[in-house]
Amino acid sequence: MKRSNKPVYKTRIFWASILFAQFILFQILQRIPQAVSLFTAFFQRQKGLHQQLFGGVPFSVGDVLYILIILAGMALLYKSFSSKKALRSLLILINFVFFFYQIFWGMMYFRPPLDSRLPSTTVELDNLKDYAYKYLRLATAARARVAEDNDGVFRISDPELKKHIVDNQRNLPAPFNDNLTNKVVSVKESLYSGILSQTGILGYYNPFTAEAQFNKHLPHSFVPATIAHEAAHQLGYAREQEASFIGFLNALQSDNPDLQYSNYLFVLKNLLANIKRHDKDFVKNFMDSFPPALHRDINAEQRFVDENRSWLAAVLSVTNNLFLKINGQEGSVTYNHFVRLLDAYEKQKRLHPKMQSKKHK
Ligand SMILES: [Zn+2]
Numbered sequence: 051m052k053r054s055n056k057p058v059y060k061t062r063i064f065w066a067s068i069l070f071a072q073f074i075l076f077q078i079l080q081r082i083p084q085a086v087s088l089f090t091a092f093f094q095r096q097k098g099l100h101q102q103l104f105g106g107v108p109f110s111v112g113d114v115l116y117i118l119i120i121l122a123g124m125a126l127l128y129k130s131f132s133s134k135k136a137l138r139s140l141l142i143l144i145n146f147v148f149f150f151y152q153i154f155w156g157m158m159y160f161r162p163p164l165d166s167r168l169p170s171t172t173v174e175l176d177n178l179k180d181y182a183y184k185y186l187r188l189a190t191a192a193r194a195r196v197a198e199d200n201d202g203v204f205r206i207s208d209p210e211l212k213k214h215i216v217d218n219q220r221n222l223p224a225p226f227n228d229n230l231t232n233k234v235v236s237v238k239e240s241l242y243s244g245i246l247s248q249t250g251i252l253g254y255y256n257p258f259t260a261e262a263q264f265n266k267h268l269p270h271s272f273v274p275a276t277i278a279h280e281a282a283h284q285l286g287y288a289r290e291q292e293a294s295f296i297g298f299l300n301a302l303q304s305d306n307p308d309l310q311y312s313n314y315l316f317v318l319k320n321l322l323a324n325i326k327r328h329d330k331d332f333v334k335n336f337m338d339s340f341p342p343a344l345h346r347d348i349n350a351e352q353r354f355v356d357e358n359r360s361w362l363a364a365v366l367s368v369t370n371n372l373f374l375k376i377n378g379q380e381g382s383v384t385y386n387h388f389v390r391l392l393d394a395y396e397k398q399k400r401l402h403p404k405m406q407s408k409k410h411k
Contacts (some may be wrong), residue, residue, distance in 0.1 A: 060138070061138070062134060062137055062138045062141060065138060065141035065142055065145055066141055068145055069141065069144060069145050069148065072145065072148055072149060072152070073148075076152045076156065076157070079157065080157065080159075080160045081160075083162075085157070086157055086160045086161060089153065089157035089158070090157075090158065090161060090286060092153070093154070093155075093157075093158055093286050094230065094286065096153075096154060096260070097232075097260040097284065097286070098233060098234075100236075100258075100259050100260035100261075101232065101233070101234040101236040101260050101261075101284075102233075102234055103259075104236060104259045104260070104261055105234035105235060105236035105261075106234075108238075109238060109239075109241065110238040110239070110240060110241055110256070110259075110261055110263050111259050111261065112256030112258055112259035112261045112263070113238075113240060113241040113242060113256070113263065114241070115256075115258055115259065116256070119143070119147060122143060123140065123143060123144075126139050126140035126143060127140060150257075150258060151257055151258075154257040154258060154260075155255075155257030155288065156257075158286055158287075158288035159288045159289060161286070161287075161288070163289070163292070164226070164287075164289075164292045164295060164391060165390070165391065165394065167225040167226065168225075168391065168394035168395060168398055169394055169397060169398050169401070170394070171390075171393050171394045171397050173386075173389060173390055173393045175325065175328050175329065177393055177396070177397075178321050178324055178325050178389065178393075179325060179329075179332065181317075181321055181392065181393075181396060182318060182321045182322060182325065182336060185314050185317045185318045185321065186318055186336075186339075186340070188310070188314045189311060189314035189315050189318055189344065190341055190344070192307045192310040192311035192314055193311050193341070193343050193344060193347075195307035195311075196307045196308055196311050198343075201346070201350075202343065202346050203269070203270075203271075203346050203347055203350045204269075204270050204271050204311065204343075204346075204347045204350075205270050206270045206273060206274065206308050207308065208306060208308050211273075211274060211277070211306070211308055211309065212235050212237040212277060213235050214304070214306050214309065215237075215274065215277050215278050215281050215300060215304075215309060216232045216235045216237070216281050216284075218300055218303060218304050218306075218309075219231055219232060219281065219282075219285060219300060221300075221303040221304075222296065222299050222300065222303065223299060223302075223303060226296060226299055228285075230285045230286055231285075232281065232284050232285065236259075236260060236261045236262060236284070237261070237262045237263075237264070237277055237280065237281060238261055238262070238263050238264075239263070239264065239265075239266035240253070240254070240263040240264060240265055240266065243265045243266045243267050244267070246265040246267075247265060247267050247268075247354075247358040248358050248359075248360040248363060249360075249363050250355070250358075250363050251265065252264060252265055252268060252272055252276040252279075253265060253276045253277070253279065253280045254280065255280055255283035255284065260284060262277065262280035262281055262283065262284055263280070264276045264277055264280060267354075268354070269347070269350045269351050269354050270312075271311070271312055271315055271347045271348075271350070271351060272312065272351065273312065274301075274306075274308050274309045274311075274312035274313065275294075275297060275298075275301070275309075275312040275313045275315075275316040278296075278297030278298075278300045278301060278309065278312075278313060279293045279294050279296075279297040280293070281297070281300075282294075282295075282296035282297050282300070289387075291387035291388040291391065292387075292391070294316070294388050295388055295391040295392070295395075297313060298313050298316070298317055298388075298392070299395075300313075301313030301314070315344070315347065315348075317392065319348075320388055320389055320392075321389060321392075322336065322337070324386060324389050
């Protein structure tokens with residue numbers, strides 16, 4: 051038998067084995083609570099460092115990094131049909147990306163869920179209807195305090211909105227104030243906003259640079275809630291519905307009408323979508339009672355979705371669901387989870403009104 055004199059780390063089989071070993075290792079670590087807390091502590095450090103490095107850069111460094119990784123990956127994949135060396139390089143690249151993704155972010159999906167900090171409740175349809183009235187009232191009040199464009203559609207007027215959202219995370223109520231903060235505002239417009247519009251993606255967190263990106267073409271009513279959601283990821287809340295819930299709490303503790311309105315409208319739409327499955331007539335009558343300004347904003351959102359709908363959305367909603375499933379999530383089916391958190395929060399407030407936090411600077 052001919053023996054190869056290549057060092058082992060230069061072989062494809064070595065890097066394929068390392069990838070497999072990594073996969074097993076993180077599968078094990080996910081199940082060890084102490085390991086997850088260790089990674090949570092590490093997250094706070096690395097995120098702080100990355101935000102100091104990249105927060106001041108006026109464009110999304112992570113978006114540039116993504117395109118470089120994708121281009122390198124595609125070039126190596128193409129070459130690997132004819133070159134064993136290129137295949138090895140591709141395996142090394144995948145190993146690195148997988149490793150840093152896991153240590154910077156992947157483990158955060160395995161933190162104890164937020165439900166564990168709230169009383170366990172059963173969501174009743176009548177509760178949801180009560181909340182719908184409440185958040186319609188709040189959204190209407192906030193809407194009266196915001197600016198409009200020439201078509202009478204909501205327009206963000208606070209130029210310091212990003213900073214307000216990040217700073218206001220300090221005011222999150224107990225038991226959601228883990229003393230986790232973002233010291234640097236690192237919220238950027240996505241360089242891929244055009245593509246995002248076609249996919250229905252509002253924003254995303256980049257685990258490699260700790261930047262939050264949002265689609266700059268979105269109707270404004272989506273934007274403050276999206277930023278609050280992505281900034282919640284920056285606190286280490288990885289799960290989608292939990293990030294939305296933290297974003298909502300941020301708005302509750304804020305007196306900024308742009309942030310309040312966008313979030314209350316988001317809550318309202320969520321509630322109505324949940325109610326609709328059980329009582330269509332209620333939702334129809336309820337929406338007929340909306341003030342005209344809310345109708346104008348919701349129509350603008352719907353127009354945006356209709357104008358941009360493309361085949362990409364269909365493809366991506368499949369891959370996005372797969373991605374969430376890989377991370378132990380339920381994909382878009384977790385939709386109800388936000389409403390369950392809201393329900394538990396509302397009931398807890400009713401039981402312990404004193405537990406609401408006081409605002410502090
Ligand atoms: Zn998210």
